Amino acid sequence: LRIGEGWDTHALVVGRPLVLGGVTIPHSHGLLGHSDADALLHAITDALLGAAGLGDIGRHFPDTDPAFAGADSAVLLQEAARRVRAAGWLPVNVDSTIVAQAPKMAPHIAAMRERIAALLGLAEAAVNVKAKTAEKMGPVGEGRSIETRAVCLLVRASGATSS
Amino acid sequence: LRIGEGWDTHALVVGRPLVLGGVTIPHSHGLLGHSDADALLHAITDALLGAAGLGDIGRHFPDTDPAFAGADSAVLLQEAARRVRAAGWLPVNVDSTIVAQAPKMAPHIAAMRERIAALLGLAEAAVNVKAKTAEKMGPVGEGRSIETRAVCLLVRASGATSS
Amino acid sequence: LRIGEGWDTHALVVGRPLVLGGVTIPHSHGLLGHSDADALLHAITDALLGAAGLGDIGRHFPDTDPAFAGADSAVLLQEAARRVRAAGWLPVNVDSTIVAQAPKMAPHIAAMRERIAALLGLAEAAVNVKAKTAEKMGPVGEGRSIETRAVCLLVRASGATSS
Numbered sequence: 001l002r003i004g005e006g007w008d009t010h011a012l013v014v015g016r017p018l019v020l021g022g023v024t025i026p027h028s029h030g031l032l033g034h035s036d037a038d039a040l041l042h043a044i045t046d047a048l049l050g051a052a053g054l055g056d057i058g059r060h061f062p063d064t065d066p067a068f069a070g071a072d073s074a075v076l077l078q079e080a081a082r083r084v085r086a087a088g089w090l091p092v093n094v095d096s097t098i099v100a101q102a103p104k105m106a107p108h109i110a111a112m113r114e115r116i117a118a119l120l121g122l123a124e125a126a127v128n129v130k131a132k133t134a135e136k137m138g139p140v141g142e143g144r145s146i147e148t149r150a151v152c153l154l155v156r157a158s159g160a161t162s163s
Numbered sequence: 164l165r166i167g168e169g170w171d172t173h174a175l176v177v178g179r180p181l182v183l184g185g186v187t188i189p190h191s192h193g194l195l196g197h198s199d200a201d202a203l204l205h206a207i208t209d210a211l212l213g214a215a216g217l218g219d220i221g222r223h224f225p226d227t228d229p230a231f232a233g234a235d236s237a238v239l240l241q242e243a244a245r246r247v248r249a250a251g252w253l254p255v256n257v258d259s260t261i262v263a264q265a266p267k268m269a270p271h272i273a274a275m276r277e278r279i280a281a282l283l284g285l286a287e288a289a290v291n292v293k294a295k296t297a298e299k300m301g302p303v304g305e306g307r308s309i310e311t312r313a314v315c316l317l318v319r320a321s322g323a324t325s326s
Numbered sequence: 327l328r329i330g331e332g333w334d335t336h337a338l339v340v341g342r343p344l345v346l347g348g349v350t351i352p353h354s355h356g357l358l359g360h361s362d363a364d365a366l367l368h369a370i371t372d373a374l375l376g377a378a379g380l381g382d383i384g385r386h387f388p389d390t391d392p393a394f395a396g397a398d399s400a401v402l403l404q405e406a407a408r409r410v411r412a413a414g415w416l417p418v419n420v421d422s423t424i425v426a427q428a429p430k431m432a433p434h435i436a437a438m439r440e441r442i443a444a445l446l447g448l449a450e451a452a453v454n455v456k457a458k459t460a461e462k463m464g465p466v467g468e469g470r471s472i473e474t475r476a477v478c479l480l481v482r483a484s485g486a487t488s489s
């Protein structure tokens with residue numbers, strides 16, 4: 001067994017779509033970044049890579065690499081999960097939190113969960129997405145950014161060498 | 164096995180009691196919220212629900228519901244733990260951190276731990292509460308809020324269907 | 327099995343060395359603290375103590391104790407790991423994140439990982455260090471501080487009494 005954690009933040013700006021958990025959410029602002037800036041998928045990607053001892057998203061998908069400009073973070077998560085499996089690990093479950101002052105995330109949580117479960121080949125019961133505000137304080141609370149957090153549990157794939 | 168994580172923040176204001184980990188702490192300020200605003204119990208509640216794949220505290224106990232105005236977060240945590248057990252999971256351990264610039268938490272940690280263990284039906288050795296300051300920076304460091312963090316591990320209840 | 331989490335922050339100031347993950351990193355600023363202020367080792371220390379139900383770094387190594395002025399956090403981590411083992415637990419893996427706007431952490435990650443693994447008696451594959459910026463927002467993003475996060479998994483030492 002292995003556990004991993006991930007954290008991410010991106011700035012909220014006008015003129016970008018808001019993509020979180022692989023779902024596009026109608027909103028006045030979107031997240032700024034080299035890729036689609038899906039902070040939730042980035043935190044989950046980091047938790048998976050971290051648990052497997054494979055470094056971080058920046059090492060696997062450098063944001064200085066033009067190949068990843070505007071990248072679909074869902075594709076990056078799938079590729080990270082493939083590398084985690086190639087290292088002999090299978091995801092057991094993922095839990096995560098979006099911290100955002102707006103918009104309301106509740107209407108979109110079910111779609112995010114379904115999307116993340118499909119990307120990871122997990123049952124929906126093994127994927128969880130929570131949402132909080134920052135109570136109007138700090139960069140998130142002032143509507144300048146969104147933060148995300150994730151943890152995951154991995155188990156050795158049967159047939160993989162024990163370590 | 165399943166793992167979950169939780170995070171919470173509430174603003175510190177005058178004229179409210181400071182309740183953390185189910186313990187009332189003498190202080191000039193208290194946490195603002197719809198319930199008693201016990202940020203530590205909220206983070207632990209979210210970690211339990213998250214690990215079990217049951218969503219989050221806001222879905223189970225909406226802060227727009229008058230039934231939860233001034234609610235005792237200890238009652239909400241117990242009810243969340245009941246729902247987690249009903250879904251076939253038992254808590255193994257909980258670890259958590261309070262980030263607060265003031266007051267000193269150390270004198271109250273033992274009481275919080277005892278209270279949380281009793282609420283969850285866990286041995287005290289399986290519940291841990293840590294405390295940090297934010298080194299006088301950001302909303303927490305400026306004394307405007309308190310943040311909390313928690314993780315938990317769940318195991319399948321014997322007799323429950325494997326999943 | 328037990329899981330634990332840790333979080334830390336220290337202010338970045340001129341005139342101090344920057345020590346993270348037991349590695350001294352060339353930089354214009356360093357972290358301010360009673361010890362060497364190695365925020366990454368502090369978060370990992372807290373995750374280990376928290377998983378074992380042993381409280382926190384402040385209880386074991388009070389920053390009001392002159393014995394720990396300028397202390398090498400690597401020595402404190404080793405002593406914490408000794409106390410965790412004495413309580414009957416062995417570390418399985420550690421995952422962690424440094425959140426810093428500057429300097430670039432990537433060139434130093436391998437050395438940190440090697441150092442932490444050696445301090446904990448773990449294989450390097452069981453230790454992971456990730457790095458992120460705070461996207462220029464908040465105390466970390468404005469270059470005023472560095473934040474760190476860690477999780478760890480413990481297993482009962484063979485021969486230890488089950489609990």
Ligand SMILES: [Mg+2]
Nearest residue numbers: 008009039042
């Ligand atoms: Mg990102």
Ligand SMILES: [Mg+2]
Nearest residue numbers: 171172202205
């Ligand atoms: Mg709350």
Ligand SMILES: [Mg+2]
Nearest residue numbers: 334335365368
């Ligand atoms: Mg520290």
